[in-house]
Amino acid sequence: MTQTRRQFVGTGLAVAAAFFGLPHIASAAQLEEAIAAFTGGADMGGEGITLIAPEIAENGNTVPIEVSAPGAAAIMLLAAGNPQADVCTFNFGPLAGSQMASTRIRLAGEQEVVAIARMPDGTFKQARQNVRVTIGGCGG
Numbered sequence: 001m002t003q004t005r006r007q008f009v010g011t012g013l014a015v016a017a018a019f020f021g022l023p024h025i026a027s028a029a030q031l032e033e034a035i036a037a038f039t040g041g042a043d044m045g046g047e048g049i050t051l052i053a054p055e056i057a058e059n060g061n062t063v064p065i066e067v068s069a070p071g072a073a074a075i076m077l078l079a080a081g082n083p084q085a086d087v088c089t090f091n092f093g094p095l096a097g098s099q100m101a102s103t104r105i106r107l108a109g110e111q112e113v114v115a116i117a118r119m120p121d122g123t124f125k126q127a128r129q130n131v132r133v134t135i136g137g138c139g140g
Helices: 005-020 023-039
Strands: 050-052 063-068 074-079 086-091 100-105 111-118 124-133
Touching: 023 074, 023 111, 050 124, 063 074, 063 111, 063 124, 074 100, 086 100
Parallel strands: none
Antiparallel strands: 050 063, 063 100, 074 086, 074 111, 111 124
C-alpha cells in the first residue's frame, strides 16, 4: 500500500511531535486526518456555512458554538488544539426543519474551531474561527 503525500507528511509530523514532545503539532496532524476522513480529500468552499463562536471565551469548559449550513447533510465540528480534534458531527435527515446546531464544547486554550458541512451533492463547505480561552477546559 502506498502513502499519499498528505499521509506521509502527517506521519512525519506525528513522529516529530512524539520525539520532541510537541502536542500542538500532533493535534495539527490529527486535525488534518479528521478533515480528510470526513471529506475524502475533496476541496472545500467557504460560502454557505456560518460558524459563530466567541472571540474570547472566559472559561474553556463551556464555549458556546453555533453552526448552520442550509441544505447540508452533515456538519462536523473540530477543535484544532484539543487532545482529540474531532468534537462532534451533526447529521441531518430529509425531514430536518433546518440544518443548524448549537452546543457547548470544551477548549484546551487558544485555538481554531473548524466547521465543515457536507452537502447532498458531495461538495464541502468550511468555516474557521479562532477562539482565545482565558481558563482552559481540557486539562491543558
